[in-house]
Amino acid sequence: MMDPTVRSPDANPGPRLDTRITDPALRILIDQVEAARAAGAQLRIRGGGTKDFYGEPPQGEILDTTVLEGISSYEPTELVVTARCGTSLATLEAALAEKNQYLPFEPPHFGPGSTVGGMVAAGLSGPPRASVGAVRDYVLGATLLNGRAEVLSFGGQVMKNVAGYDVSRLLAGSLGTLGVILEVSLKVLPLAPATATVRFELAQISAMQKINEWSGLPLPINASAWWDGMLVVRLRGALAAVQSALVALGGDVIEPTQAIAFWRGLRNQSDEYFVKARQAVEQGGALWRLSVPPTAPPLAVTGEQLIEWGGAQRWLCSAAPADSVRDAAMRVGGHATLFMSNDKSAGAFAPLRAPLDRIHRELKKSFDPQGVFNPGRLYPDL
Amino acid sequence: MNAPLPALVTDATATADDTTAAAPAPAGPDAPSADQRAQRRAQVVAELAPLLPAHALLSRSEDTVPYECDGLTAYRQQPLVVVLPETEDQVAAVLRACDRLGVPVVARGAGTGLSGGALPHALGVTLSLAKFNRILKVDVLARTATVQCGVRNLAISEAAAPYGLYYAPDPSSQIACSIGGNVAENSGGVHCLKYGLTVHNVLRVRGYTGQGEPVEFGSEALDAAGLDLMSVLVGSEGMLAVVTEVTVKLVPKPLLARCIMASFDDIRQAGDAVANVIAAGIIPAGLEMMDKPMTAAVEDFVHAGYDLNAQAILLCESDGTPEEVAEEIGRMLDVLAGSGASRMEVSKDEAQRLRFWSGRKNAFPASGRISPDYMCMDSTIPRRRLADILLAIGEMEKKYGLRCANVFHAGDGNLHPLILFDANDPDQLHRCELFGADILETSVAMGGSVTGEHGVGVEKLSSMCVQFSDAEREQMTAVKRAFDPAGLLNPGKVIPTLVRCAEYGRMHVKRGLLPFADIPRF
Numbered sequence: 001m002m003d004p005t006v007r008s009p010d011a012n013p014g015p016r017l018d019t020r021i022t023d024p025a026l027r028i029l030i031d032q033v034e035a036a037r038a039a040g041a042q043l044r045i046r047g048g049g050t051k052d053f054y055g056e057p058p059q060g061e062i063l064d065t066t067v068l069e070g071i072s073s074y075e076p077t078e079l080v081v082t083a084r085c086g087t088s089l090a091t092l093e094a095a096l097a098e099k100n101q102y103l104p105f106e107p108p109h110f111g112p113g114s115t116v117g118g119m120v121a122a123g124l125s126g127p128p129r130a131s132v133g134a135v136r137d138y139v140l141g142a143t144l145l146n147g148r149a150e151v152l153s154f155g156g157q158v159m160k161n162v163a164g165y166d167v168s169r170l171l172a173g174s175l176g177t178l179g180v181i182l183e184v185s186l187k188v189l190p191l192a193p194a195t196a197t198v199r200f201e202l203a204q205i206s207a208m209q210k211i212n213e214w215s216g217l218p219l220p221i222n223a224s225a226w227w228d229g230m231l232v233v234r235l236r237g238a239l240a241a242v243q244s245a246l247v248a249l250g251g252d253v254i255e256p257t258q259a260i261a262f263w264r265g266l267r268n269q270s271d272e273y274f275v276k277a278r279q280a281v282e283q284g285g286a287l288w289r290l291s292v293p294p295t296a297p298p299l300a301v302t303g304e305q306l307i308e309w310g311g312a313q314r315w316l317c318s319a320a321p322a323d324s325v326r327d328a329a330m331r332v333g334g335h336a337t338l339f340m341s342n343d344k345s346a347g348a349f350a351p352l353r354a355p356l357d358r359i360h361r362e363l364k365k366s367f368d369p370q371g372v373f374n375p376g377r378l379y380p381d382l
Numbered sequence: 383m384n385a386p387l388p389a390l391v392t393d394a395t396a397t398a399d400d401t402t403a404a405a406p407a408p409a410g411p412d413a414p415s416a417d418q419r420a421q422r423r424a425q426v427v428a429e430l431a432p433l434l435p436a437h438a439l440l441s442r443s444e445d446t447v448p449y450e451c452d453g454l455t456a457y458r459q460q461p462l463v464v465v466l467p468e469t470e471d472q473v474a475a476v477l478r479a480c481d482r483l484g485v486p487v488v489a490r491g492a493g494t495g496l497s498g499g500a501l502p503h504a505l506g507v508t509l510s511l512a513k514f515n516r517i518l519k520v521d522v523l524a525r526t527a528t529v530q531c532g533v534r535n536l537a538i539s540e541a542a543a544p545y546g547l548y549y550a551p552d553p554s555s556q557i558a559c560s561i562g563g564n565v566a567e568n569s570g571g572v573h574c575l576k577y578g579l580t581v582h583n584v585l586r587v588r589g590y591t592g593q594g595e596p597v598e599f600g601s602e603a604l605d606a607a608g609l610d611l612m613s614v615l616v617g618s619e620g621m622l623a624v625v626t627e628v629t630v631k632l633v634p635k636p637l638l639a640r641c642i643m644a645s646f647d648d649i650r651q652a653g654d655a656v657a658n659v660i661a662a663g664i665i666p667a668g669l670e671m672m673d674k675p676m677t678a679a680v681e682d683f684v685h686a687g688y689d690l691n692a693q694a695i696l697l698c699e700s701d702g703t704p705e706e707v708a709e710e711i712g713r714m715l716d717v718l719a720g721s722g723a724s725r726m727e728v729s730k731d732e733a734q735r736l737r738f739w740s741g742r743k744n745a746f747p748a749s750g751r752i753s754p755d756y757m758c759m760d761s762t763i764p765r766r767r768l769a770d771i772l773l774a775i776g777e778m779e780k781k782y783g784l785r786c787a788n789v790f791h792a793g794d795g796n797l798h799p800l801i802l803f804d805a806n807d808p809d810q811l812h813r814c815e816l817f818g819a820d821i822l823e824t825s826v827a828m829g830g831s832v833t834g835e836h837g838v839g840v841e842k843l844s845s846m847c848v849q850f851s852d853a854e855r856e857q858m859t860a861v862k863r864a865f866d867p868a869g870l871l872n873p874g875k876v877i878p879t880l881v882r883c884a885e886y887g888r889m890h891v892k893r894g895l896l897p898f899a900d901i902p903r904f
């Protein structure tokens with residue numbers, strides 16, 4: 001077997017000199033994939049395991065990505081950080097914070113073990129997603145171990161790059177079905193100079209009207225949440241911009257420590273709404289994530305809702321039949337994910353229609369012809 | 383059922399009877415003969431004529447010649463036929479017919495692309511989407527616009543302007559380029575660092591597969607179920623699907639924008655100033671650099687008041703509320719002064735701001751005035767290497783005996799060196815190509831990419847061999863196959879064949895230019 005760290009001299013020089021992985025741990029992962037291929041076995045790619053509940057139930061022998069860890073390069077003036085898959089998300093964010101930078105999409109930490117690879121594979125973004133973009137918007141490049149045990153790099157460490165198909169962004173939210181995300185380069189941003197949180201007592205319809213109107217004005221709206229008659233809005237940007245927005249919007253200013261705790265609870269799903277939702281799940285209920293156009297009318301489903309992203313992400317804790325929830329989302333141009341439930345027989349993700357289903361199957365085959373990685377994690381037949 | 387057909391030409395640079403490709407495109411061994419083309423044309427016309435109004439099907443040479451190239455005029459190839467469908471049903475019908483016949487389809491928007499992405503195929507149909515020019519909906523509350531693919535980039539912002547909204551990505555060709563083309567190329571512009579590329583500003587794309595099935599990627603929600611196919615579709619240069627309709631995000635128009643023009647006596651200081659601005663936690667709305675030769679060329683053209691003694695000029699823009707802009711301009715001035723700027727001027731009003739930008743926006747036509755021809759490159763590098771690459775390009779000017787003027791989207795590390803030459807002199811053209819390839823390969827060696835925003839098309843096929851390994855390119859080919867199993871959508875673009883890369887590698891070793899040929903891969 002050829003040493004993966006050495007290329008034949010007649011081959012072309014590979015891309016992006018400074019993203020090449022020299023870590024011996026890479027060998028462990030490649031060996032495991034090759035062994036699984038030879039044995040016709042299947043692998044379940046796992047970092048911290050904090051998102052085992054997400055998607056369809058994991059199957060296969062565990063491939064532990066935490067062996068490949070560490071920040072490979074971080075150049076604050078480039079606004080780019082490159083980290084191995086097993087790097088703890090907390091470690092990454094602490095390194096960024098030291099240089100007054102951060103991941104603007106605020107990915108959730110569902111536990112202390114959350115990893116960079118898991119963050120990209122799950123593709124989940126936090127409260128500011130509507131105004132700053134999602135995980136995939138910050139992915140600049142990735143190195144992937146595909147189902148043929150090949151190590152491939154796509155994208156890079158630069159802001160603009162249209163050389164070939166943008167495979168690296170496709171990995172965000174792929175739930176490990178296309179391969180092991182070995183290393184990613186992410187765009188980061190400087191922390192904003194000012195943040196403030198205000199709240200308004202508003203019913204759902206008026207709250208959604210207001211937040212969408214405000215989002216169309218040159219105001220530094222960064223995040224929003226509505227639950228139980230209360231709209232909470234976070235402003236973030238230049239000091240002058242936040243101050244003038246506070247005057248323009250009115251509302252009750254929430255004291256900073258309380259506000260920080262509120263947004264953290266929302267981001268990591270540790271606040272009251274999600275605690276109750278998990279209790280309901282224990283008792284046979286379900287937590288749904290409905291992704292809909294922000295201005296979609298209130299959904300015709302029963303259950304407790306928490307609305308984020310200016311109306312575009314609606315959490316629903318409900319025991320309603322899966323079909324009725326999926327229909328309600330589809331009728332307004334969205335889709336519903338069975339985010340947390342002890343019974344996922346209705347499918348974790350909304351079914352795909354032709355020809356998207358065919359493209360999904362063919363893509364999966366193109367990366368992982370033998371179906372080694374995360375079988376059935378995204379869709380049962382994928 | 384497939385009709386019998388001549389061997390498909392998979393290398394788009396292959397020439398044919400009525401091809402006038404410039405020097406870089408040698409006639410391929412598979413180039414079809416005039417007879418083959420005539421026979422094939424008759425077959426295709428017979429098949430397509432019942433599907434379209436007569437005026438929407440062009441097959442006479444004088445009608446198809448305007449389509450022989452896009453913005454990259456050095457490569458030319460007349461298509462077999464050009465179709466200009468007016469409805470989505472016609473698009474679907476044309477695609478189904480071409481699929482049946484096994485005829486390649488090259489989708490074309492406004493034809494402003496700079497890398498030959500819309501270069502016709504010698505045995506293919508050029509599918510012009512120019513008639514899809516309607517703005518279907520501006521949803522003010524949701525801040526989206528749904529438009530047909532042929533709508534011009536700037537027309538979207540114009541339609542949104544009454545509501546205080548605009549479409550952020552602004553490629554230099556925004557007066558003419560279409561949103562469908564922007565999706566195909568993942569177009570950028572001068573405000574990308576702060577506002578993102580096309581991929582960050584598109585919500586939903588409707589189109590057709592190579593087999594003519596309707597397909598939708600993304601949605602009016604912020605994500606769609608399954609894999610994020612939209613992210614790979616954007617920038618795929620018309621090779622995965624044909625786009626007919628696009629829903630874009632609109633963002634609030636900033637109340638005010640002001641621009642600083644800063645002069646530097648030293649290239650390295652200017653490069654460092656760019657890094658220092660970012661290090662200070664500032665994300666400028668735009669951050670552009672011009673070197674001395676470029677400044678001289680544009681000043682003569684637009685009289686913007688540029689400092690002709692400066693080795694480099696930076697344009698640094700802030701936008702937002704008046705208070706925000708005042709605060710940020712103050713911080714920017716401090717950083718630029720601390721980085722050694724020899725002169726700084728802040729725009730006093732909108733007219734002056736636009737004057738500052740006029741030179742940057744006219745860099746290409748201005749270059750046309752000082753040289754018979756120029757070749758525009760489009761690589762990216764990490765920002766910290768700006769000075770290094772400028773100095774390296776200075777050395778290359780001596781090596782290849784040609785001048786080069788430089789403009790940069792400095793904030794993004796995206797270079798647009800303009801190599802000046804005279805195409806009537808074959809030796810100059812040859813040296814220009816070597817010069818260009820050298821810039822691209824040096825960019826890759828510095829950790830960058832061979833194309834930042836113009837795309838690969840046919841122009842940078844060989845450079846793709848340098849940036850990606852065989853296995854990486856093979857994976858990209860497999861991605862195309864997943865979307866387009868018959869391989870009929872814009873074949874021969876973006877991903878070079880293994881054979882081509884092997885030949886390019888041999889040529890390079892001979893020239894001794896291959897950088898770091900013996901370094902380990904990982």
